[in-house]
Amino acid sequence: MAAPVETRDLVKVWGATRALAGVSIRFEPATITAVLGPNGSGKSTLLALLAGLVRPSSGRVLWNGRDVRRLSADWRARVGIVGHAPMLYPELTARENLRVMATLHGLADATRRVERALDRFEAGSFADRALGRCSRGQVQRVALARALLHAPDLLLLDEPSTGLDVASTARLEQAVREERDRGAVVVLVTHDEGLATRLADRVVRLQRGRLVAEEPEAP
Amino acid sequence: MIRDGRAALAIAAKDLRAELRGKQVLTLAVPFAALLAVLASLAFYVDRSGARMLAPGVMWLTIAFVGVVVVGRAYDREREWEAGRALLVSPVSRGALWAGKTLAAFLLVLLVELVLVPLVAVFFHVELLSVIVPLAGLLVLGTAGFVAPTSLFGALGMRRAGHDALLALVVFPLVAPVLLGAAVATRELLDGASWDDLRGWLALLAAADVLHVAAGLLAFGPLVED
Numbered sequence: 262m263a264a265p266v267e268t269r270d271l272v273k274v275w276g277a278t279r280a281l282a283g284v285s286i287r288f289e290p291a292t293i294t295a296v297l298g299p300n301g302s303g304k305s306t307l308l309a310l311l312a313g314l315v316r317p318s319s320g321r322v323l324w325n326g327r328d329v330r331r332l333s334a335d336w337r338a339r340v341g342i343v344g345h346a347p348m349l350y351p352e353l354t355a356r357e358n359l360r361v362m363a364t365l366h367g368l369a370d371a372t373r374r375v376e377r378a379l380d381r382f383e384a385g386s387f388a389d390r391a392l393g394r395c396s397r398g399q400v401q402r403v404a405l406a407r408a409l410l411h412a413p414d415l416l417l418l419d420e421p422s423t424g425l426d427v428a429s430t431a432r433l434e435q436a437v438r439e440e441r442d443r444g445a446v447v448v449l450v451t452h453d454e455g456l457a458t459r460l461a462d463r464v465v466r467l468q469r470g471r472l473v474a475e476e477p478e479a480p
Numbered sequence: 481m482i483r484d485g486r487a488a489l490a491i492a493a494k495d496l497r498a499e500l501r502g503k504q505v506l507t508l509a510v511p512f513a514a515l516l517a518v519l520a521s522l523a524f525y526v527d528r529s530g531a532r533m534l535a536p537g538v539m540w541l542t543i544a545f546v547g548v549v550v551v552g553r554a555y556d557r558e559r560e561w562e563a564g565r566a567l568l569v570s571p572v573s574r575g576a577l578w579a580g581k582t583l584a585a586f587l588l589v590l591l592v593e594l595v596l597v598p599l600v601a602v603f604f605h606v607e608l609l610s611v612i613v614p615l616a617g618l619l620v621l622g623t624a625g626f627v628a629p630t631s632l633f634g635a636l637g638m639r640r641a642g643h644d645a646l647l648a649l650v651v652f653p654l655v656a657p658v659l660l661g662a663a664v665a666t667r668e669l670l671d672g673a674s675w676d677d678l679r680g681w682l683a684l685l686a687a688a689d690v691l692h693v694a695a696g697l698l699a700f701g702p703l704v705e706d
Contacts, residue, residue: 346562
């Protein structure tokens with residue numbers, strides 16, 4: 262069972278822009294939390310901070326009470342990320358892409374995990390085709406397989422349904438629910454209120470780098 | 481440490497496989513290197529001995545341009561489908577990530593040199609066989625000293641496009657000592673210098689390589705994280 266992830270007074274300043282201005286949110290395990298807000302509200306910055314991709318200007322991201330900056334690589338090993346871009350290499354096949362990620366995660370049973378991930382997302386039939394020659398829906402399936410290959414404790418979703426057809430969106434939603442049911446902390450950043458309504462157990466709203474609403478409110 | 485080494489090799493293998501399959505850099509760099517060698521030989525040719533003196537400059541200038549293109553493309557690939565984000569979120573150390581990217585770029589530049597050097601030898605009347613071993617040593621050390629810092633600053637391209645001008649602006653002053661040292665040492669070698677005469681240059685290039693590799697391993701993380 263994953264532990265909660267918490268941000269405390271998180272501030273991020275990019276040059277003269279204050280992208281986040283002291284945000285404190287608690288993300289619970291086995292819960293899908295949607296982060297909504299207009300452009301420039303700080304959603305993507307929050308996601309990058311949760312992923313350990315950038316350093317906060319001040320404040321902390323805590324996992325199980327420990328600062329994730331101190332955990333560094335150990336923290337990143339627990340994070341999976343899915344975006345509107347697939348985060349894969351178009352010249353490589355699905356199987357090659359997954360093998361690279363399995364090696365980077367140091368998975369002991371890499372071959373078995375890769376084959377299981379290909380099966381789970383029904384990618385076996387095109388596993389040896391370069392992704393640049395696959396459809397958008399097929400690429401998205403491999404992107405999900407990549408993000409979930411190491412069974413992450415924190416799954417970050419950054420506008421994941423952009424450009425997907427109905428069937429691909431449904432497959433994405435099913436995979437996200439399965440991860441939630443497995444006990445993962447799921448954070449969904451989106452503009453799509455419909456997607457948030459269908460998927461999220463909880464919604465937080467950001468505006469100009471500040472938390473302005475939580476539904477339901479934190480206890 | 482072993483896991484980092486394995487990860488660096490996986491990243492390098494991934495870059496080489498992607499390049500050999502797409503051939504986006506090689507189809508540009510190899511004809512470019514060949515064209516530069518031919519053009520320089522036509523434009524600057526005076527006589528056989530004069531041509532031999534020009535060869536090192538033509539060789540290293542071409543290597544510098546090709547190196548910037550190779551490294552630029554290596555990081556463009558990370559931005560194309562935002563694959564670099566998945567790399568950065570993986571538990572691989574930033575140093576291993578840089579090492580993998582740099583190793584692939586280094587090998588690709590050496591691959592271009594395999595075409596470039598014989599061409600320069602033909603057009604500039606260089607007796608390649610008699611100098612092949614020390615020349616290979618100079619090429620390996622000089623290329624490593626050039627590619628390592630280029631790859632460090634090339635990392636800026638993982639996040640944003642249009643970084644090539646910035647890359648050239650920052651990198652060329654940094655690598656100038658390596659390029660100058662390599663070009664002068666190559667000139668001495670082609671002019672008949674012995675192993676003993678070259679020892680100082682080789683030591684200098686090796687020291688620059690160690691410095692640049694250490695800087696890459698340490699500075700890559702802070703550079704890509706903010």
